[in-house]
Amino acid sequence: MTVTAPRGPMGSVAPPPRKNGMDDVRLAMTRNLRTSGIYVALVALVALFALITGGASLSAGNITNIVLQYSYILVLAIGMVIVIIAGHIDLSVGSVVALTGAISAITVIKFGMPWWVGVLAALAAGLLIGAWHGFWVAYVGIPAFIVTLAGMLLFRGLTLFVLDNVSLSPFPEGYGVIASGFINGWLGGNGYDVFTLVVFALGVAGFAVSQYRSRKARMGYHQPVPPLSMFALKILAVGVLVMAFAWKLASARGLPVVLIMLAVLIMAYTMMMQHTVFGRQIYAIGGNLAAASLSGVKVRAVNFWIFVNMGLLSAVAGIVFSSRTNGAQPGAGNMFELDAIAAAFIGGAAVTGGVGKVVGAMAGGLIMAVMSNGMQLMGIDQSLQSVVKGLVLLLAVAFDIWNKRRAGAH
Structure with a gap:
């Protein structure tokens, strides 16, 4: 029995049936369901606490305090999500934060060196600690x-x-600028800082251009994309939210120095993970270690540098934290590793590795920060706050597993 292709007019072979345009739209809208859901959850959480606290959580001063108080957790989350993508975990970052802060304090306060020497000493210690971990993991195989x-x-x-x-304190004034300094007044303003608004406006414009170029690239490869109206609505929504955040900062003390540092780190590591060979190798190792090895990826070297990077970012977080607290304490960094791990998983990283994004980890970290800050404003006991954080982390991982099973069923 011979099967022939259906014939069209004039005996020509009929083209295969076209996919419904709505199917393409639906696929494009659900392709990044979890990542998109994280951002929606963040906005909903902010709105919920604003309603419960009568708007206190959205005051200019409180928004600024959130940035200052949780910046070091976000720095740790950048390194942690990379470690998790590669299929590993790092439980030592809280202790490394404490040690690097202590080394900086000893160098500056006890030995009387300039504050920047303390920063360099802390960074060097972080690199050595990362190399120590990387050696045992990558080359010994533990x-x-x-x-x-x-x-x-x-x-x-x-x-x-x-x-x-x-404890050892205080640091000289220059060291405190790292975590508590602000840039304002450069472009003037009456009751608000124009420079802060300009910086964020440029950031929104850059985001819009990047998203438009990404959309055109997907269309060039005949990949499904949302309708132009939905794309424009997304850019508008992001722009409104970002500029509202900028207005709050501009109405308080201006642009925090630590936020500039954090933005630079986010852009640099996003670029590395998405557009460099090293970043693709990290995803390959976490996704399928055997296939990555057969493809020529130098697994040991990549794993080594992943932990060196984690040590470096832990030192950055240690510097920021010690600057914020204006000293070094033996108990500094306690439980920071759990907050960083939670931020990565809530932000979309997979337990099995191979999946995750830096911006997703930032969203997860902000969810943890908003929850903690909101519950503090409500006067909720610390023990109950820990219960809520634990449940949120558990639900995030459960959703990851459910999402994979659903994808496998289809």
Whole structure:
């Protein structure tokens, strides 16, 4: 029995049936369901706490305080999501934050060196710690969970030793600018800072151009994209939310220095993960280690540098935290690793590795920050706050597993 293709007019072979345009739209809208859902959840959470607190959570001063108080967690989340994408975990970052802050304090306060020397000493210590972890994980083959668990104990003990189990403060004025400084007044303004608004407006314009170019590229490869009206609505919504955030900062003390540093890190690491060979190799290792090895990826070297990078970012967080608290404490960084891990998973990273984005981890970190800040404004007990955070993390991972099962069923 011979099967022939259906014939069209004049005996020509009929073209295959076209997909319904709505199917393309539906596919484009659901392709990044989880990531999009994170941003919607963040906006909904902000609106909920604004309603409950009578608008106190959206005051200019409180918005600025959120940026200052949780910036170091977001720095840690950038490194942690990369570690998780590669299929590892790092339990030591809180202890590394404490140790690098202590080294900076000893250098500047005890030995009287300039504040920038303390910064360099902390960064060097972070790189060495990262190399230590990377050696054991990448070249000896010990699982990262064990290596960093040992590191958590080891570097906490070294912190107590370096500080002689007592706090050390204060830092000189220049060091405090890192976490508590502001840029304002450059372009004037009456009751608000024009420079802050201009910087954020340029950021929105850059985002719009980037999204438009990405849309054109997908269309060039005949990939489904949402309708132009929905695309424009997305850009408008992002622009309104970002400029509302900028107005709050501009109405308070201006543009925080630490926010500039965080923005630079986010852009740099997003570029690295999405547009460099090293970033693609990280995804390949986390997605399928055997296939990555057979494809020529130098797995050991990549894993080594992943942990070196995590050590560096832990040192940056240690500098920011010690600057924020104007000193070094033996108990600094306690539970920071859990906040960073939670931010990565809530932001879309997969438990099995191979999936995740830097911007998603930032959204997850902001969800944790907004929750913590909102519950503090409501006067909720610290123990209950921990319960809520734990449930949110559990639900985020459960949703990841459910999403994969649903995708597999289809």
